[in-house]
Amino acid sequence: MRSLLLFGNISAPPYCNNLYPPVRAFQKAFRTRIVEPFRYAGFTGTGGARPAPIPEDAVIESSDPPPDVVVCLGGALHLTDRGRRSFPRDTALAGFALSDPYGLAASIAIAPSFDLFYTQDPQTLPDYALRRIPARRCDPATDPELYFPERGATPDCDILYYGKWTPYRDGLLASLAARFRVRLHAYAGETRWSIPVLPPLDTPEALRAGLNRCRLALETALLDDAQGSYRGKFRLTPRVFFAASCGVPTLVESFPALSEYFEPNVEIAAFTPADGLVERAAALLGDEAARTAMGRRARQRALREHTWDRRIESFVLDVEAWKRAPGPRPGR
Numbered sequence: 001m002r003s004l005l006l007f008g009n010i011s012a013p014p015y016c017n018n019l020y021p022p023v024r025a026f027q028k029a030f031r032t033r034i035v036e037p038f039r040y041a042g043f044t045g046t047g048g049a050r051p052a053p054i055p056e057d058a059v060i061e062s063s064d065p066p067p068d069v070v071v072c073l074g075g076a077l078h079l080t081d082r083g084r085r086s087f088p089r090d091t092a093l094a095g096f097a098l099s100d101p102y103g104l105a106a107s108i109a110i111a112p113s114f115d116l117f118y119t120q121d122p123q124t125l126p127d128y129a130l131r132r133i134p135a136r137r138c139d140p141a142t143d144p145e146l147y148f149p150e151r152g153a154t155p156d157c158d159i160l161y162y163g164k165w166t167p168y169r170d171g172l173l174a175s176l177a178a179r180f181r182v183r184l185h186a187y188a189g190e191t192r193w194s195i196p197v198l199p200p201l202d203t204p205e206a207l208r209a210g211l212n213r214c215r216l217a218l219e220t221a222l223l224d225d226a227q228g229s230y231r232g233k234f235r236l237t238p239r240v241f242f243a244a245s246c247g248v249p250t251l252v253e254s255f256p257a258l259s260e261y262f263e264p265n266v267e268i269a270a271f272t273p274a275d276g277l278v279e280r281a282a283a284l285l286g287d288e289a290a291r292t293a294m295g296r297r298a299r300q301r302a303l304r305e306h307t308w309d310r311r312i313e314s315f316v317l318d319v320e321a322w323k324r325a326p327g328p329r330p331g332r
Contacts, residue, residue: 002319004030005062007054008073009038009045013202014187018098018238019073020204021143025308029316030069035062037077048076048099051110059083066091069319074098078110084331092116092319093330096138100124101223101230111135113330116318121235123257136318139261141308142241146204149247149299153212157183158285159251160214162201163239165192168224175278176218180285183214208246215285216269217243219252236261240268241306244298249291251281261306267297 004026010019026032037043040055052075059079063086070087072078072095079086084093095114097107100121107124111117111133118138119125128135159176162185163169170193176182177195186197201207211217221234234255243250244262252258254270262268271280284291 001029001031002068003065004032004069004071005067006032006034006071006073007037007058007077008034008071009036009075009077010034010073011036012038012045014200015074017201017204017207017242021141021146021238021308022073022096022312024143024145025312026071028309029312033062033067046076046106048074048097048103048106050076051078051106052076053078053080054083056080056082059086063087068092068323069094071096072114076103076106076110078113079331081331084113087332089329089332090323092322094118094315094319096120097135101226101233101235104230108133115322115330116315118315123230123233123235138311138315139306140236140238140241141306141311142238142245142302143204143308144245144303147208147211147242147245150208150212153209155213155215157181157214159183159216159218159281160185160210160248161218161220162186162207162210163220163237165190166220166225168222169220170194172218172220172277176281179278180281183210185210207242211243211246211248214248215291216281217248217250219243219250221253221255221258234258241302244268244295244302244306247295247299249284249294249298251277251284262298262301267294267301269294 010023035058037054040058042055046052066088069092093114094116097119100107100119101124104124117135119135120140122137158180159182174194184197185201201210219240223230223233240250249269251269254272258264264270269284271277
């Protein structure tokens with residue numbers, strides 16, 4: 001089993017919900033050492049909005065013995081020039097962008113410094129290609145050992161949403177709350193929501209419990225607050241995959257690429273302006289058998305195709321191919 005050094009702020013809430021699943025998959029595939037940059041003096045987190053160099057002390061003290069693979073997981077984390085030189089040429093340096101397209105500028109800035117670079121938003125691949133960056137696709141996924149149906153859990157709300165505020169999302173939640181029991185878990189200190197707000201779901205255990213206590217989850221795939229050409233486009237976040245592995249159907253805007261992940265209106269509940277969000281929710285909430293069947297099919301699809309174990313299996317193959325092929329080694 002190859003060795004892996006992973007840089008990621010995995011215990012920092014609420015990012016741990018999204019980071020623990022891939023980390024656990026890495027640990028199954030590699031002998032893994034984890035280093036959290038935020039624990040070192042001089043580190044400044046950017047949330048993926050700008051490049052975030054890993055303190056050189058954190059790199060140098062972790063480089064002996066040299067690992068087979070180094071992974072920088074999310075947050076626009078990257079190695080400095082000196083940090084890259086701490087590793088031999090046969091150590092594969094891999095970066096994972098988890099915030100595209102919101103963090104795309106930062107991702108594009110750091111991607112050339114890696115041997116392998118991955119984005120969770122496949123629609124951004126042409127932007128990388130335009131700059132001759134051979135970025136690869138690594139779609140969002142779930143960990144069914146963290147997110148699963150809890151035996152004996154009883155739903156106590158109709159619809160669950162957790163995430164950040166935008167005017168568009170506030171409008172969706174307000175329209176649903178006027179008719180259904182809606183539970184909103186928002187970022188701490190956010191006061192702009194027009195409906196009551198509950199504390200964040202900051203751990204996988206809390207998030208799993210919240211999903212198991214709702215009948216439907218809401219996903220907002222529309223990039224209503226994105227900048228430039230991505231405004232008005234769509235992407236799926238890990239929320240959909242976590243809900244699916246808990247056996248909970250998700251309400252989401254209909255968009256062309258949705259069927260790449262789940263079959264609309266069979267494994268996921270798609271709504272359009274024509275049929276309306278409230279009407280689509282009412283139809284599902286009024287038909288328990290149909291809703292339960294959709295949740296079951298969503299879970300089956302997630303376990304079959306959308307687990308982090310499967311994503312990292314592909315990554316392992318990429319690493320092995322890279323090690324066999326001579327080529328440039330950035331900064332070494």
